[in-house]
Amino acid sequence: MRVAIIGAGVIGLSSALCIHEQFHGLVPSLELEVYADHFTPHTTSDGAAGLWQPYLSDHGNLQETLWNKETFDHLLGQLHSPAAKEMGLFLISGYNLFTEPVPDPSWKNIVLGFRNLTPKELELFPGYSYGWFNTALMLEGRSYLPWLTNRLTQRGVKFFHKKVESFQELFSQGVDVVLNCSGMRAGHLQPDPELQPGRGQIIKVLAPWVKHFIITHNLKSGIYNSPYVIPGSKFTVLGGVYQHGNWSEENSAKDHKSIWDSCCRLLPALQKAKILEEWSGLRPARPSVRLERESIRLGNLQGEVIHNYGHGGFGITIHWGCAMAAARLFGSILQEKQQLATPPGPRL
């Protein structure tokens, strides 16, 4: 049973791991292969700061909230394991700031110690009159992806540096199931007008005195179009750009200035921070995550695809819940194949 995973970002690698963990014992012939043209540290996941935090509202999409919770609980359980440091996993507290009162988010009971900000705390952030404090998790892509890669390699999963042009390409090589974790470029494999880039730009700085994440919100401009500061283990990420429909991965001087000025207004001490690097990436935005099976048939070729893409700016936040769901879909594929029990024959 050959399974090909397209994409080696957080979604592809975690889905592969989840499937291997759950099924390698049950399916002796299980062979997993990861195909990608970008590997860590050049994936979208590597550019993300790594903060676990969903968007403000799940728009009634309870499934996504559950996947977020599954991810948080899974990571929290790993916090005390010796692997935590290697995974890039650690606790972090911080602030969400608003200019007006807002309803509590879907994730208020998932994170630790969620509460409103006190008036004295709000004094720290002139211009903001309402906010939240909570303790969440950081999962740094630049550590987590190598860790996932190591776990997969240990398990005998093969990696191929290759740009897959179509699902058929893989089926014609004898792959039985494809996991489509191609993120932003899923549209090249199968048109999906709902998938659009949410372009982001970040400045990486050295500001080791910053111990909290600070995410501001401008309800008019939309998510992540307002300054944010996220301290990592090696550098601090300054951001605040979300440009829907913008495919450019070039750094913009205008965005740089906007991010720098707004973050320094938020935290005056940042003026003394040393700038390390700039980066732009495309959040694979979709009204909802596409996580579903599809049977593809083209002439004599037939195969199953499990789509798992469109995680926008919350890929790390939701990844494990989605990986588990993808594994369940894989399980149902296995069940059907056994039930159908077709005699072995040529697969073209």
Added chain:
Amino acid sequence: MASPKVAVVGAGVIGLSTALCITETCPSCSVTVLSDQFSPSTTSDVAAGMLIPHTYPDTPIHRQKQWFKETFTYLFAISNSAEASEAGIHLVSGWQVFKSPPKEELPFWSDIVLGFRPMSEAELQKFPQHQFGQAFTTLKCDCPSYLLWLEKRLKATGTQMYTRKVADLWELHGEYDIVVNCTGMGAQQLVGDKQLFPVRGQVLKVRAPWVKLFIRDGDGLTYIYPGIHRVTLGGTREKGSWSLSPDDDITRDIFDRCCSLEPSLQGAQDIEVKVGLRPSRQCVRVQREVLSQGGVKLPVIHNYGHGAGGFSVHRGTANEAAHLVGECISTLQGSSSRAKL
């Protein structure tokens, strides 16, 4: 007295902050700092610099609270300014955990730190050996940076600083009009204060930049305080010990205790061991005294004995000491005018 000459003895956080307060409240004063040690060799340099007050048994609580409040307010403003990184002041959030319920549910400083509240059940699950906890946000001083920043501020006011061992306060008579005694542990010998005793503290300073939250055991013995570049792991409270040499068994013990609170510390690098003697006393001595010898008087303002709570109350006691210096100057000016009559 046109320009009163004030000598501040001691260049730890107490000496430097007191000197600075004096320049602020008495601009006409000429202030000189004298110390046998300057940063990075003071007791303050070893301290983690966390703003979590120590309770002094014999100082009235309202006074301790006032000191803490003034210190917190002062540092809060710095942390929120462009100078924060140079001064080494930053906010940090975290948890104080208890194996058995604390004596007081609400410490006197709970409304001064930010967001103080009991820990939730979910948060406590991270600490299986602890039953109760408090979560809050407070300030931390990166001590060597803060001391350097204070020195820089002092130099800008024209304050002179000299390395000099003062063996007897009377040495300073004639040179200076008022002496401010901020000698910490040194006061035991310098002014013969037998109520002052060392409480030895050993700490580890490690690199673990993924640790963003502080964790403190309510017994005060085990703590993890993330600073700008290093995390301070502690500690010990060895009453009466004068030894400044690191003890390897204690190092191992501190590391183990901290790892049991925060397992990821197993991956900490570049462990440095430091020792400091907390200049401890039942109450902080912030007091005016006039020494007398052979008909000659020497006004002295004492500001020492802050024990485990130096950083937490430093600005408040510095303000009080500076105020006493002001009173002293008025007295001196009053008597010199009377002398003229």
